[in-house]
Amino acid sequence: MNAPWWSSLVRWLERPPARPPFDDLQPTVEWQVAGRCNYDCTYCIQSPARRVGAPEEGTARAIVAGLAALPGVWEIKMSGGEPFAFAGFSRWIIPDLIEKTSHNISFLTNFSAPLHILERVCELTGERLRITSASLHLEHTDPSAFLEKAAAYREARARHNPRSSFVVNAVLVPGRLEALGPVKEAVEAAGFCFFPQWMKVGAGLYPYSARELAQIRALTGDARDPAEVNRAPSYQGVWCEAGAWYFVVDQRGDAWSCRTAKRNAEPGDPAHLGNLADGTFRRRLQGAPCPFDICPCTVPANRGVIRHGGRFDEL
Numbered sequence: 001m002n003a004p005w006w007s008s009l010v011r012w013l014e015r016p017p018a019r020p021p022f023d024d025l026q027p028t029v030e031w032q033v034a035g036r037c038n039y040d041c042t043y044c045i046q047s048p049a050r051r052v053g054a055p056e057e058g059t060a061r062a063i064v065a066g067l068a069a070l071p072g073v074w075e076i077k078m079s080g081g082e083p084f085a086f087a088g089f090s091r092w093i094i095p096d097l098i099e100k101t102s103h104n105i106s107f108l109t110n111f112s113a114p115l116h117i118l119e120r121v122c123e124l125t126g127e128r129l130r131i132t133s134a135s136l137h138l139e140h141t142d143p144s145a146f147l148e149k150a151a152a153y154r155e156a157r158a159r160h161n162p163r164s165s166f167v168v169n170a171v172l173v174p175g176r177l178e179a180l181g182p183v184k185e186a187v188e189a190a191g192f193c194f195f196p197q198w199m200k201v202g203a204g205l206y207p208y209s210a211r212e213l214a215q216i217r218a219l220t221g222d223a224r225d226p227a228e229v230n231r232a233p234s235y236q237g238v239w240c241e242a243g244a245w246y247f248v249v250d251q252r253g254d255a256w257s258c259r260t261a262k263r264n265a266e267p268g269d270p271a272h273l274g275n276l277a278d279g280t281f282r283r284r285l286q287g288a289p290c291p292f293d294i295c296p297c298t299v300p301a302n303r304g305v306i307r308h309g310g311r312f313d314e315l
């Protein structure tokens with residue numbers, strides 16, 4: 001049976017808006033490009049069983065086509081697993097994104113990719129590279145070698161992406177807090193921004209001891225601003241445009257309104273926004289009060305997606 005004549009009119013009237021409702025809101029997608037990672041950090045929030053897989057080329061190209069249909073210029077934050085652990089990432093996903101969309105690109109990476117690959121990505125992305133968030137994992141990485149590569153990468157960015165920025169993430173791992181002090185000093189002495197992240201376990205935060213909390217305070221100065229530290233706070237009840245102007249996509253193209261929504265999703269959950277690769281993706285018409293008791297990623301707060309009308313460090 002044919003759909004009634006008015007159904008296309010209803011769909012048109014219910015289409016998501018073409019412009020964000022706030023001038024300071026940067027529309028953002030986190031694309032978890034590939035599940036696999038070349039590291040196996042003991043504190044990884046993703047279980048080894050889930051940290052697998054990479055997209056078929058056809059799926060990735062269909063996701064890019066879905067992203068190209070978003071209105072305006074979005075920031076596509078590419079993460080994983082480890083995006084660079086999948087060869088297709090730099091070979092055809094980034095070139096496809098650059099060619100077929102007008103969006104900007106950021107990376108969340110463990111920064112283990114060889115320098116020549118990182119330099120090639122600088123060339124490919126040019127003015128559209130925004131933020132490289134490089135996670136320093138002491139279980140796998142020598143900080144001196146990491147900073148040497150970061151300095152060479154800075155030279156490449158100065159040539160190709162002078163408006164881009166670079167930040168060094170470090171998880172506040174119990175037992176390594178003391179070691180992080182000199183690392184922070186070395187990172188800052190090299191001219192880079194150091195971004196500490198409270199450790200997550202399961203659905204919540206690691207229960208640090210009083211001594212560990214004192215060590216964290218010594219390291220972070222008790223910062224609470226999501227531009228300075230990721231404390232994975234609760235924004236429960238605060239208006240959030242996730243699902244409308246921010247969403248998360250996995251390697252199969254499935255989209256969720258945010259990371260926590262994805263983690264908690266049940267089959268048929270409305271936080272599932274459909275699939276970008278098969279054409280069923282639909283953004284929400286608008287945001288809603290946050291229903292969750294943890295917001296594990298600072299991207300929504302730092303892009304103006306979470307709206308609470310005050311200072312985040314007062315929450």
Ligand code: SF4
Nearest residue numbers: 037039040041044110
């Ligand atoms: S590098 Fe990141 S994704 Fe890979 S194992 Fe470590 S924490 Fe997990």
Ligand code: SF4
Nearest residue numbers: 235240258290295300
């Ligand atoms: S505040 Fe964070 S956890 Fe809550 S809905 Fe928004 S993005 Fe998700």
